Amino acid sequence: MSEAEGKGAGKGRVAEELASSLRELIVEGEIGAGDALPSERELAAKFEVNRSSVREALHRLEAVGLIEMKHGGATRVRDVLVSAGLHLLPFLVARSGRLDPEWLRDLLEVRVMFLSWCGEQAARRASTDDVERLEAIAREVAQVHAGERRGGAKALMTLDWDFFAALVATTHNRVLALLTNVVREVHTRDPAKFKAVYEGDAFEPKHLLRAVEAVRKRDSAAAAAAMRAHGESALQAIFPTPTRGKR
């Protein structure tokens, strides 16, 4: 009866939980694009919640582009790849509780692009304050990496994110800021999943230090290259094969 089985989180909110369940069904492909969902009244009965709550849950999914509600007609599942926004990236990357290698790879590839471009733009726009901020973080990373400070992989992960965030801020590009918000969702939803990137010897603070120096010198090409190397190292750590190759 009571599907009181607490999912990952979010008790209290009935609607949120229902949305979570439905999202999972869709993301896992158990409902397939184009299929019609049960009617709101049916869902309400099936999940033993009020129809208002069902609607609330459905609206959440609609807002993210997962489903399409049509007055008078059925509510249908949309094709994730052509209608969904980045909001459900976290759920796609970590479907079935595990990291999906395909999605993770795509994500890390895009990350390389981001890092590289942020480096390039940051080098063009950075103020001396920006440079100092970046340098402070980079140094801290180096210290933690060298074992001079406590923290380990977890601390590295946090600092790496801080560096990225600082870099984005340095570009003064607000579109990028919005993009970063979404990336942060992925990053913070389940940090443990990405720990591997920071554990081996793949993580090299020197890239960050090089990037800082390049930004200081206003050398956008070098900054881009350094950040690209930083991103590539993570990619290589998880997918040792060269960047190319068929999928």
Add this chain to the structure above:
Amino acid sequence: MSEAEGKGAGKGRVAEELASSLRELIVEGEIGAGDALPSERELAAKFEVNRSSVREALHRLEAVGLIEMKHGGATRVRDVLVSAGLHLLPFLVARSGRLDPEWLRDLLEVRVMFLSWCGEQAARRASTDDVERLEAIAREVAQVHAGERRGGAKALMTLDWDFFAALVATTHNRVLALLTNVVREVHTRDPAKFKAVYEGDAFEPKHLLRAVEAVRKRDSAAAAAAMRAHGESALQAIFPTPTRGKR
């Protein structure tokens, strides 16, 4: 394909309209980050709609990160730049009905990054079919641009988008596909706004043709350069000053 119908204003949906009104108030800065919204019951009375509809509207805004609802506490406006997703890019870029130059510039800059990177990845992953598809579109663009075919700026805009979409598809990167969905929202919400990019002599099909050739030869660097040039030309057309420069 064509699913973006004119949505200038009044919807049949009460909740949607209310959400629109509130979103505008927030995006225009009339409610300011951190401020508390009136209670749901107050809003219901003020807008003469039911509280359920108010909640529906609020949930829509919450879903995109515009506001924060706390059980027992007040519903507050969040800082757009640190919490909002890309979903409201269209509203930020076109706030007050006009294109905001600052946002547009940021957007076009990011577009340059996208195009460039897509070119690079496409060159690595393209099948012969992909190349043919890209070439077909590029040729069409060239024909329209040369006046051999009807359409003018509007047709160019559509074709340019098709090319971009095809390029993204060629990368086989699904994260990028999601990202593209969001970009499409901006692109299709009010196409007339972006007409300027395709009207002057700024738009040069040769970049696309060069990109196709580079992709065919698996020359990722050349493809990246060509697409970057393509993006830069649009940027230059609207913001004639060199890429750098303070803001």
Add this chain to the structure above:
DNA sequence: GGCGCCAAACTGGTCCGACCAGTAGCAGGT
């Protein structure tokens, strides 16, 4: 038999009023 119209039986959308469940702030006791 085949065609077309119309009405019932769906669907989602809105409304109402009540109650549950947290929060914050004020009042009173210590």
Add this chain to the structure above:
DNA sequence: ACCTGCTACTGGTCGGACCAGTTTGGCGCC
């Protein structure tokens, strides 16, 4: 002065009624 606990808020859930579109199928007409 501090802490406690009540109370008057806030949002969250409920269920039941009704409105408004879509879909469907049967009935009458051709």
